Amino acid sequence: MPDAQVELQLIAHLQRRFGDHDGLAQHLRDSDFVFSHFFWLASFPGGNTIDLQRKLPRLRMFPVVVFPAFHPDMIYVGDIASLRLSALVHGPLGPSHSAIALFGFLEGLSVEATLGLYTGAVFERLGYHRAWDEGAAHLLGAAREVGFGLEAEFVRWQRRGCFMHDSNHPKLHVLADIATRLAVEAGLQPLDLAAEEYLPDLLVEEALWPVYPAIASHYGVSAQDMFRAKTAKGRPPRLYDLKSFVAESFARYAQVPREQLRADRIEAWRGDPGIRALFRSAGGA
Numbered sequence: 001m002p003d004a005q006v007e008l009q010l011i012a013h014l015q016r017r018f019g020d021h022d023g024l025a026q027h028l029r030d031s032d033f034v035f036s037h038f039f040w041l042a043s044f045p046g047g048n049t050i051d052l053q054r055k056l057p058r059l060r061m062f063p064v065v066v067f068p069a070f071h072p073d074m075i076y077v078g079d080i081a082s083l084r085l086s087a088l089v090h091g092p093l094g095p096s097h098s099a100i101a102l103f104g105f106l107e108g109l110s111v112e113a114t115l116g117l118y119t120g121a122v123f124e125r126l127g128y129h130r131a132w133d134e135g136a137a138h139l140l141g142a143a144r145e146v147g148f149g150l151e152a153e154f155v156r157w158q159r160r161g162c163f164m165h166d167s168n169h170p171k172l173h174v175l176a177d178i179a180t181r182l183a184v185e186a187g188l189q190p191l192d193l194a195a196e197e198y199l200p201d202l203l204v205e206e207a208l209w210p211v212y213p214a215i216a217s218h219y220g221v222s223a224q225d226m227f228r229a230k231t232a233k234g235r236p237p238r239l240y241d242l243k244s245f246v247a248e249s250f251a252r253y254a255q256v257p258r259e260q261l262r263a264d265r266i267e268a269w270r271g272d273p274g275i276r277a278l279f280r281s282a283g284g285a
Contacts, residue, residue: 001183001190007031011039021047025055034059035182038146060186062178063143063150068167069135069219071209072128075099077263089256092240092248093207093229096166099265100126101249106261107279111247117282118242120214125278129218153177161221166209172201205231 009017009024018024028034034056038049053059068074077097079087088095100122104114123129136154143150156177157163163171176195183190208228216223227245229238240248253261269275 001188004188021052021055025052028056028059033186033188035062036060037062037064060182061146062148062182063139063146065139065164065170065174065178066168067135067139067164067170069132070162070164070211070215070221071167072123072131072215073098073100073212074167074209075102075263075265077102077266078260080263089252089260091252092238092245093209093227096207096209097263098246098249099263099269101246102253102261102263103266103269103279104246104282105250105253106258106266107276109279109282111243111250113282114246114250115243117279118212118214120218122278123212123214123218126275128215132219148178148181153181162211162216162219162224165203165206169203169206172196172199172203 014024018027036049036052036059038061049059049061053061074096075098076095077089077091078095089097091097100117101114104117140150140154153174157174160173163174165171173194173196176199179195180190207230210224210227211221213223213225225241227240227242229240231237269279
């Protein structure tokens, strides 16, 4: 819709720009259409998207696309419940970490021993191959909850191979499908164009997570070998192969108080004797 005036509001900037929900609702009141995914921020007074929808009844919600199957090893570490980026531990790729690397570090494994755990057999034992069914059920269920079922779109996305940059960042054609449908269902007439052929995928500028070869083989998609840190303006991207990524992760973890290196998955693995034994065997213990 080249003649439309579209305004993007970033959740992280809402309080600074509008103060609270009343300020945001007032700003949006004269808009012809308002689209939002669900958000909840304790730091943004007034509630969440449902509360905002009560003030703006025409607000249409769309689902957040989170799908970890292609990147099941990726986790966040630190005070995740605070919903603040500053409360997370940062590694080579910012706030995203390899669960295997972190647990290997915490179990006292060497970098070399930890590298030996990135295999299909280990992924199977860790439940990584269940991430597709679990992720699809969560994504499609969450979409239905906001009245925006994604069953047809999900089939189309998976036919194109890996449709995520990482667990939380979908590729441009996924976002374009959602935006197109929002426009059409609102009675608008967007041009019938492939968005990725005309627009930059801004999420490419964020950190990019590879599709491990064993995961790629399991799903029949192309493998990717390199981790890439978020690009800095005017600088070439920083790339890591698996060995350099794990080594750099270990170096970062060594500088962080151990009590901060926490995540739900890590706690679950600590309580699983079989997984503890799997990691100990990799270290020769």
